[in-house]
Amino acid sequence: MAAITRLINRTTSSSYYSLARRCFTHAPPPQRVDPKQRNVQWVFLGCPGVGKGTYASRLSNLLAVPHIATGDLVRHELSSDGPLSSQLSEIVNQGKLVSDEIIISLLSARLASGEAKGESGFILDGFPRTIKQAEILEGVADIDLVVNLKLREEILLEKCLGRRICSQCGKNFNVASINMKGENGRPGTVMAPLLPPAHCMSKLITRSDDTEAVVKERLRIYNETSQPVEEFYRSRGKLLEFDLPGGIPESWPKLLQALNLDDYEEKRSAAA
Numbered sequence: 001m002a003a004i005t006r007l008i009n010r011t012t013s014s015s016y017y018s019l020a021r022r023c024f025t026h027a028p029p030p031q032r033v034d035p036k037q038r039n040v041q042w043v044f045l046g047c048p049g050v051g052k053g054t055y056a057s058r059l060s061n062l063l064a065v066p067h068i069a070t071g072d073l074v075r076h077e078l079s080s081d082g083p084l085s086s087q088l089s090e091i092v093n094q095g096k097l098v099s100d101e102i103i104i105s106l107l108s109a110r111l112a113s114g115e116a117k118g119e120s121g122f123i124l125d126g127f128p129r130t131i132k133q134a135e136i137l138e139g140v141a142d143i144d145l146v147v148n149l150k151l152r153e154e155i156l157l158e159k160c161l162g163r164r165i166c167s168q169c170g171k172n173f174n175v176a177s178i179n180m181k182g183e184n185g186r187p188g189t190v191m192a193p194l195l196p197p198a199h200c201m202s203k204l205i206t207r208s209d210d211t212e213a214v215v216k217e218r219l220r221i222y223n224e225t226s227q228p229v230e231e232f233y234r235s236r237g238k239l240l241e242f243d244l245p246g247g248i249p250e251s252w253p254k255l256l257q258a259l260n261l262d263d264y265e266e267k268r269s270a271a272a
């Protein structure tokens with residue numbers, strides 16, 4: 001982790017690309033920690049609305065590693081009234097990507113504060129989203145696995161429009177009730193809404209970038225800019241493709257199986 005934070009920090013100056021290039025060509029390679037001696041270093045990829053946050057957060061609880069979502073870092077910065085706030089709000093509300101420089105600076109600060117608290121390993125959600133981000137990450141960390149979550153595009157839009165957050169407890173819910181018929185040999189998909197408890201009901205808010213026009217733009221940008229990142233990891237043999245079969249009750253056990261974690265909790269409690 002120390003090497004990651006140090007190197008990512010070195011890439012955040014104004015001449016960031018030339019520095020990044022120098023890091024990777026002339027500097028000694030960062031010290032790599034034997035994967036057996038550290039926690040997992042995983043990445044979650046997938047279109048807006050696919051459920052990266054939901055599954056990355058569940059796995060982070062199971063594996064006791066931090067779930068680091070760059071979208072959350074951006075929203076935190078947005079709400080902080082800091083110097084970047086107004087610049088970021090314009091970009092995010094148009095569904096565009098924040099610059100690699102800003103996103104790496106936010107991620108770097110998050111990793112540094114985690115490291116100071118003794119965190120090791122991570123599940124990254126929403127990063128990398130460009131080939132440049134993937135190359136920078138590859139220069140500083142050994143990613144063990146990249147999980148690519150997939151859902152049909154019509155469902156993604158409905159899921160984004162149904163997303164709600166409790167303004168008090170911060171938990172995420174979804175009021176969309178999905179019932180897509182199967183077609184062309186593809187099975188249908190049923191996803192029940194994830195409704196909030198009564199005490200959150202009156203405090204629900206919608207993300208300002210979850211409007212139909214902005215979600216469509218985010219999907220377009222994902223296909224254009226972020227999908228090549230899938231190929232980046234596929235060609236390195238690190239990509240696990242996972243088609244979500246339905247809502248959380250159907251998908252979670254299957255995801256654990258695909259990750260060879262289906263008996264993880266039993267093994268962990270047996271070893272304790």
Ligand SMILES: Nc1ncnc2c1ncn2[C@@H]1O[C@H](COP(=O)(O)OP(=O)(O)O)[C@@H](O)[C@H]1O
Pocket residue numbers: 047048049070071072074091092095096097098099100103125126127128129130133209218
């Ligand atoms: N890795 C990244 N690179 C550039 N911009 C990012 C990145 N991660 C998050 N953002 C910005 O934050 C917004 C929200 O991100 P996120 O919560 O991950 O949304 P989504 O639901 O589209 O997956 C993005 O639309 C983008 O503007």
